[in-house]
Structures are given as C-alpha cells and as structure tokens.
C-alpha cells in the first residue's frame with residue numbers, strides 16, 4: 001500500500017538571542033539560549049524513533065541572516081544524525097535565513113536537500129516504493145512579496161504531492177506579508193499536504209488535505225506562549241493523519257490571579273507563590289507573566305511600587321533548577337496607588353489629561369519615525385491593537401506617576 005510518514009517542522013530560529021529579560025539568572029539565561037537547539041534535537045529524536053521517511057523544515061531554520069557558526073554546526077550535527085539513520089531532510093529557507101545574507105558557509109551533509117530560489121520539484125521514493133513529489137523554494141532575499149503560490153503546480157505522476165511554503169496566509173497582519181496566499185489557492189493545487197512555515201502560532205488551515213502551520217519549535221519571547229513543536233504526518237490512500245508533538249524546552253506563559261480576598265503584602269506574596277509552585281512542571285522551564293486582578297487599594301497604602309517589590313521577592317526565591325518558573329513580569333488590573341476619578345476631581349488638569357488620553361485611542365503618527373526608518377523597519381512587526389492600547393495606558397500611568405512624585 002502507498003504510504004508515507006514524515007515530520008513537518010518550521011521556524012526553528014536556531015540561536016535566537018532571547019534578549020529583553022532583565023535580571024535573569026545566568027543558568028536560566030543559558031537554558032533559554034540553548035532551547036532552540038534542544039527543540040531541534042527533539043525533532044531529530046522523534047524522526048529516528050518513528051522511523052519516518054523524511055523530515056521537512058519549512059523555513060527560518062536560522063534566526064538571523066548571518067547564520068552563526070554555532071547554529072550551522074549544531075544543525076549539521078543533527079542532520080548527520082538523521083543521515084546515519086537513512087533519513088533525508090527537505091528544507092527551504094525563509095525571510096529570516098534568506099540566501100542574501102553574508103555568512104561563513106558550512107556544507108550540510110548529503111541527506112539535506114535545500115530548495116533553490118525558484119519553486120522547484122524534488123522527487124523521492126520511500127523504502128516501501130511510494131513516489132513522492134515535493135515542491136518548494138527558498139527566499140533569495142528577505143522581502144519576498146510576490147505571490148509565489150502561482151508558481152506551484154503538480155508535475156508528473158506521484159503517489160503523493162507535497163507543497164512546502166514559507167509565507168503569510170492573507171488577512172494575517174501580525175507577520176510580514178511575505179509570499180502571501182489564500183487557502184483556496186492552496187487547495188486548488190490539489191496537493192496531498194501543505195507544509196507551511198512563517199507564522200509562529202500553530203494553525204491547521206485545512207484537515208483534508210492537511211494544510212498546517214506547525215508554529216515555531218521553541219517560543220522566543222513573551223508573545224510566543226504555550227507549547228511549541230512539530231507534526232508527525234502519515235499519508236495513505238484514503239487516510240491522512242497528523243499529530244502534534246511538543247519540542248519546546250522553555251515555555252512562555254501568562255496567568256491571571258484574582259487577589260480580591262488578599263490582605264497585605266505577605267499574603268499577596270504567598271498567594272502568588274503557591275500559584276507559581278502549582279505551575280511548576282517536571283524538567284520544563286517556565287517564563288511567567290502574572291496578572292493580578294481586583295487588587296485592593298488598601299493593600300498598597302504607602303509604597304507605590306508594590307508590583308515591583310512583589311516581582312523582586314518572587315524572583316529572589318526562584319531556585320536555579322531544571323524545573324524553574326521565572327516570573328518576568330507582574331501586572332495589575334489597576335495601578336492601585338491613584339484612581340482617575342479622585343484625581344480628576346482634585347484639579348481640572350487631571351480631568352483634561354484623562355479626557356485626552358481617552359480620546360487618543362490611536363497612536364496617530366507618533367511612531368512613524370520609527371516604523372518608517374529604513375533600517376529599523378526591517379526588524380519591526382506592526383503593533384497589534386492590544387499593544388497600542390497598552391502603550392497609551394502605560395504612557396498615562398507614567399505621566400501621572402511622575403506628576404505625583406513632585
């Protein structure tokens with residue numbers, strides 16, 4: 001019977017710098033820095049364990065266009081491990097690891113087939129005699145805005161046709177709109193499987209044929225929350241199955257905690273601490289953002305930075321062990337030191353300030369200088385509505401905090 005099994009992963013972002021966390025203990029930082037490599041090892045382990053016919057890596061294998069020697073060496077070693085088990089790899093490069101970067105080039109072993117910059121077909125016959133046609137292309141440069149999907153077409157006779165594409169599903173505004181496509185365009189190609197990459201959130205766009213964004217293999221920042229991993233795919237005549245498997249070594253997560261019943265700092269601390277201990281998972285590192293809801297004003301009579309104190313206390317306590325839970329931020333529903341109404345009643349100035357910030361709603365053109373900057377814009381993703389609102393909220397709190405200091 002015609003049958004093929006393979007692993008589909010994407011967006012490995014090897015050697016991602018994992019910057020942006022303050023006061024991270026060295027051991028946790030190095031664990032985090034290592035995590036993209038651990039995820040790669042887990043993909044390879046899974047491939048060997050399941051004796052798959054091949055592995056597909058759908059772009060952004062490396063985090064930066066100047067692929068570090070470390071990232072290349074580690075990838076090469078893992079690819080060799082697959083080679084020793086007779087497992088080939090079909091890979092494309094995406095917008096992060098496009099072919100226009102400058103890097104000291106390390107050759108990959110012969111089992112690794114990298115697609116060229118035009119959509120091309122590669123042919124593979126599995127051990128059980130199933131004929132597979134794989135189609136894909138690698139990014140020649142960072143910004144590929146063309147609809148490369150139009151260049152994909154079924155060629156010749158095969159048992160299974162598989163498309164590999166690093167690009168953006170139309171309508172998604174959180175990622176660069178590279179090599180865009182619609183679901184209809186993919187389905188019209190009449191392929192048996194679409195191995196997508198680019199969007200870091202796991203998404204199944206179609207069940208039959210399966211069209212899958214596996215998401216990235218390890219979260220790289222606070223926005224990339226939850227378990228990350230790859231898919232194990234089995235295609236048979238009349239049956240297509242796919243199954244997610246996790247590879248992330250560190251998890252970014254956010255938790256909400258209702259503290260309406262809590263009295264005083266000590267109790268607040270203990271309440272958060274017990275939630276943190278409940279989150280702890282064996283051998284998994286967790287990076288946690290805690291959000292307090294219903295924090296009572298009387299819990300914070302004098303000190304203004306109770307949230308900072310709480311954060312420090314929780315961090316202080318965290319042992320540097322394999323199953324860590326590192327709280328990187330504590331936020332609260334209310335900046336509990338002042339409330340708008342009282343302030344607005346005190347002086348017209350505050351009334352006017354809150355009215356203005358309420359009307360703002362949009363950031364207007366205030367960020368244009370940054371987002372239109374020729375260098376900076378390459379590295380920026382557009383802000384989400386939620387992020388814009390948070391910036392306005394933050395600016396408002398910052399302003400009032402400064403004014404109250406005087």
Ligand SMILES: [Mn+2]
Nearest residue numbers: 011060096198
């Ligand atoms: Mn990516």
